[in-house]
Amino acid sequence: GQNIDQPTEMTATEGAIVQINCTYQTSGFNGLFWYQQHAGEAPTFLSYNVLDGLEEKGRFSSFLSRSKGYSYLLLKELQMKDSASYLCAGLDSNYQLIWGAGTKLIIKP
């Protein structure tokens, strides 16, 4: 079956760095997405990786290892507004998105 695994909840301190991991098992692979979702709001697109390596976009970076079925989202210089759920989603061979349940990130002052 197809599956996305990510931690349910993480806590970090304002100004620090946090890494949110995601492992995936999909039928074929056409890339991996990260979305941010604030409580009660819609998800917003953060990143898309289809090749191995790290992609940096401001304070956020996303990493992919296709051989390991593994990705992470790295958030630097954490701000209180980064408190949200972070959803990992894999794109399978039929271009269907397989979603994880999300990692709730709690930022403490």
Added chain:
Amino acid sequence: DAMVIQNPRYQVTQFGKPVTLSCSQTLNHNVMYWYQQKSSQAPKLLFHYYDKDFNNEADTPDNFQSRRPNTSFCFLDIRSPGLGDAAMYLCATSRATGTGANVLTFGAGSRLTVL
């Protein structure tokens, strides 16, 4: 600004009373999706349209129906809502369904409460 707009943002209905949720987009995207999301769970795809072609997920209950009268609008009809249908309903669009073109733009969601 180009966007995806959902109405209503909050909908309260009684058990068994039909509900219609609407979604409109100004992005001119080919694909429109309806997702159901319950608290702390992954979004669950109900169905999607590629232009006028309707694609129903195998496990979407018959209680859920959809219409896309034109490129800009899509509707979700819940014919007889049950307590288990209380959720956030998310509309999303994308240009296409191929790699890289599959970035979803979501509306703000419609939160359904069933009494």
